[in-house]
Amino acid sequence: MRSGEVTVTRSGPNAAAPSPTGEGAARLEARGVHVRFAGVHALDDVHLAVEQGEIVGLIGPNGAGKTTLVNALSGFQRPTTGHVLLDGADITRWAAHRRARAGVARTFQSVRAFRGLTVRENVEAAARSAGAAGRGAAALTGEVLDLVGLGPSAGSVASALSYGQERRLGIARALAGRPRILLLDEPAAGLNEQESDELLEILRGIRADHGCGLLVIEHDMRLIMRLCDRLHVLDYGRTLAAGLPAEVARDARVREAYLGSSVTRVGAAGAGEEGSRAAG
Numbered sequence: 001m002r003s004g005e006v007t008v009t010r011s012g013p014n015a016a017a018p019s020p021t022g023e024g025a026a027r028l029e030a031r032g033v034h035v036r037f038a039g040v041h042a043l044d045d046v047h048l049a050v051e052q053g054e055i056v057g058l059i060g061p062n063g064a065g066k067t068t069l070v071n072a073l074s075g076f077q078r079p080t081t082g083h084v085l086l087d088g089a090d091i092t093r094w095a096a097h098r099r100a101r102a103g104v105a106r107t108f109q110s111v112r113a114f115r116g117l118t119v120r121e122n123v124e125a126a127a128r129s130a131g132a133a134g135r136g137a138a139a140l141t142g143e144v145l146d147l148v149g150l151g152p153s154a155g156s157v158a159s160a161l162s163y164g165q166e167r168r169l170g171i172a173r174a175l176a177g178r179p180r181i182l183l184l185d186e187p188a189a190g191l192n193e194q195e196s197d198e199l200l201e202i203l204r205g206i207r208a209d210h211g212c213g214l215l216v217i218e219h220d221m222r223l224i225m226r227l228c229d230r231l232h233v234l235d236y237g238r239t240l241a242a243g244l245p246a247e248v249a250r251d252a253r254v255r256e257a258y259l260g261s262s263v264t265r266v267g268a269a270g271a272g273e274e275g276s277r278a279a280g
């Protein structure tokens with residue numbers, strides 16, 4: 001799904017969104033999810049879970065079903081069959097806004113901030129719509145902008161930002177809801193190497209400071225191999241491999257379907273180059 005909107009949670013300024021079950025660490029899970037569009041099996045029996053505090057990379061060739069899976073997890077696509085669970089509760093029929101209130105935030109591939117508003121106003125608007133008010137919203141906005149490195153640009157109009165900064169603004173708006181699980185759809189798309197390195201530090205900082213779990217769709221293997229605790233590989237809607245990044249990078253099926261010849265460098269160095277079929 002390509003949209004400029006960012007979904008945020010509705011929670012207070014100093015705490016992550018509440019668990020629907022009252023439990024601690026969040027766990028968002030796709031269990032046996034199928035999504036069919038007419039004759040296309042966009043997802044075929046996919047099982048994936050992301051827990052608070054971990055970073056999971058979702059990779060695979062163009063059209064593999066990555067965005068469809070994030071849509072299914074965030075409530076923008078109803079599975080044809082299968083279930084989505086949050087903290088063990090079945091949320092398959094929950095609308096996107098309800099999932100957002102429960103702590104599941106996402107960004108989209110295309111960023112479109114409110115370009116006439118300042119950076120601060122953009123994030124404050126997201127914080128307010130997520131339930132923060134008054135000084136709480138202002139404090140949360142400042143905190144989130146610092147986290148994504150946009151503190152010095154808080155007073156700039158969004159239209160003056162570079163592309164890389166605008167993408168970080170999209171992440172800041174998602175964080176303004178204090179999510180427990182954050183789904184990022186190609187956050188490094190269009191970034192140069194230096195910007196991608198900066199993004200790596202920002203995403204690590206989000207895990208460290210917010211403690212939220214991240215599911216990251218990305219074609220930038222240099223970023224993904226350094227960032228993620230685990231990888232999940234989709235191909236033609238099916239899970240091709242899942243596991244530790246080094247294990248996945250060595251998997252012959254993954255090399256053939258996606259990583260191509262760059263895998264030797266990816267596996268050997270723990271950081272490689274973009275996959276051969278990764279057109280982003």
Ligand SMILES: Nc1ncnc2c1ncn2[C@@H]1O[C@H](COP(=O)(O)OP(=O)(O)OP(=O)(O)O)[C@@H](O)[C@H]1O
Nearest residue numbers: 001037040042061062063064065066067068069280
């Ligand atoms: N709304 C839709 N209607 C029909 N087919 C769709 C729809 N959305 C996605 N598809 C198809 O489902 C499959 C998976 O698409 P999806 O966008 O999830 O792949 P992806 O892995 O995210 O690709 P990319 O890396 O290019 O973003 C593709 O064959 C795509 O054409």
